[in-house]
Amino acid sequence: MADLDQRLTAFDLPSGLDTPCVVVDLDRLDANIARMQAAMDAAGVALRPHTKTCKSVAVARRVLEAGAQGVTVATLGEAAVLRNSSIDDIFVAYPVLATGPKAARLRHLLDQGPLTVGVDSGEGVAALVAATDPRRRPTVLVEVDCGEGRTGVAPGEAGDIARAAQDAGLTVAGVFTHGGHSYAGPDAVAGAADDEVRALDTARAALTAAGVECPVRSAGSTPTALASARPPVTEQRPGTYLYGDRHQAHLGSVAPDQHALVVAATVVSTAQPGHVVLDAGAKALAKDKAAYVAGHGVVPALGGAHLTTVHDHHGQVALPDGTTRPPVGTQVAVIPNHVCPVVNLTDEVLVVRNGAVVDRWTVDTRGRM
Numbered sequence: 001m002a003d004l005d006q007r008l009t010a011f012d013l014p015s016g017l018d019t020p021c022v023v024v025d026l027d028r029l030d031a032n033i034a035r036m037q038a039a040m041d042a043a044g045v046a047l048r049p050h051t052k053t054c055k056s057v058a059v060a061r062r063v064l065e066a067g068a069q070g071v072t073v074a075t076l077g078e079a080a081v082l083r084n085s086s087i088d089d090i091f092v093a094y095p096v097l098a099t100g101p102k103a104a105r106l107r108h109l110l111d112q113g114p115l116t117v118g119v120d121s122g123e124g125v126a127a128l129v130a131a132t133d134p135r136r137r138p139t140v141l142v143e144v145d146c147g148e149g150r151t152g153v154a155p156g157e158a159g160d161i162a163r164a165a166q167d168a169g170l171t172v173a174g175v176f177t178h179g180g181h182s183y184a185g186p187d188a189v190a191g192a193a194d195d196e197v198r199a200l201d202t203a204r205a206a207l208t209a210a211g212v213e214c215p216v217r218s219a220g221s222t223p224t225a226l227a228s229a230r231p232p233v234t235e236q237r238p239g240t241y242l243y244g245d246r247h248q249a250h251l252g253s254v255a256p257d258q259h260a261l262v263v264a265a266t267v268v269s270t271a272q273p274g275h276v277v278l279d280a281g282a283k284a285l286a287k288d289k290a291a292y293v294a295g296h297g298v299v300p301a302l303g304g305a306h307l308t309t310v311h312d313h314h315g316q317v318a319l320p321d322g323t324t325r326p327p328v329g330t331q332v333a334v335i336p337n338h339v340c341p342v343v344n345l346t347d348e349v350l351v352v353r354n355g356a357v358v359d360r361w362t363v364d365t366r367g368r369m
């Protein structure tokens with residue numbers, strides 16, 4: 001898919017940046033937020049974006065202002081940061097095991113307001129009940145596996161966990177799944193979306209048979225979000241769509257000109273033949289690499305060139321034939337393979353509009369496990 005890499009476009013960078021740094025284009029971000037919200041509104045499905053991608057209170061507020069029902073997080077630490085910023089409707093889409101110190105953290109969160117968490121085991125149910133006061137229990141969604149094979153019970157078994165949770169005094173709101181097997185490649189996306197819909201339908205029937213109501217059927221992954229926004233799905237939790245990345249472009253979920261985040265880097269060496277070196281390596285770009293892409297990020301300004309090798313602080317870019325060798329000091333935008341770990345590597349992102357810096361956002365939930 002080399003030709004797709006050549007079609008990826010970045011936005012204009014301000015000049016004279018202190019690189020490497022992470023830069024977000026506000027107009028592209030807002031367009032991504034608006035596009036997903038409009039699609040969910042049209043489908044009659046609630047949107048609850050996963051904030052593990054942006055890790056940012058500012059972005060969480062933007063999605064809520066655009067019409068999202070609430071937000072998703074992966075950890076109690078992320079939930080605490082958002083809760084302290086007056087964001088109330090939070091779902092921890094993770095099988096929270098509230099034992100040991102986590103029990104106290106969960107209690108503290110519940111003292112501040114309601115919280116929904118994931119559960120996929122009897123042990124998880126028992127720990128949630130033991131950890132919390134009957135007057136302030138979390139609401140739960142039972143996680144079901146739709147084919148990713150990571151967490152979640154088989155859809156037909158969701159009724160047993162839901163019944164146990166309800167009998168133990170927890171409020172069961174429904175079921176959730178994550179179509180993570182969509183990341184296997186572009187050919188896997190449509191099937192994974194169907195799997196999510198089918199799994200949630202089977203799980204809903206299992207809850208009904210067990211005498212538990214199931215108003216929430218929550219699906220979630222950026223590649224499958226549009227295709228699985230149909231009955232009986234009531235909610236979607238994509239997160240990576242906010243910024244986009246090269247993997248999403250190859251999976252067909254983000255258009256070549258919709259990338260809202262880049263790593264800005266400077267050419268620091270042209271001393272070796274065959275490549276130039278950027279000051280962005282693995283500590284700025286991370287090392288995630290799906291089988292369907294080559295290298296560790298794309299440089300649109302250099303003809304779609306890839307970073308062939310990333311050392312901690314060096315990124316080697318092999319120039320495609322016919323590309324003019326950029327002189328030392330040239331600043332370029334790199335579209336990273338996977339945006340989530342990139343955000344997790346930096347303390348703040350630079351926010352730009354029309355090539356000018358308009359803000360700086362702290363990566364608020366970084367390190368909040």
Ligand SMILES: Cc1ncc(COP(=O)(O)O)c(C=O)c1O
Nearest residue numbers: 050093178220221222238239240
């Ligand atoms: C449980 C859960 N929900 C939602 C998401 C968001 O999916 P994506 O990163 O494809 O937007 C993830 C991502 O890992 C997840 O694990």
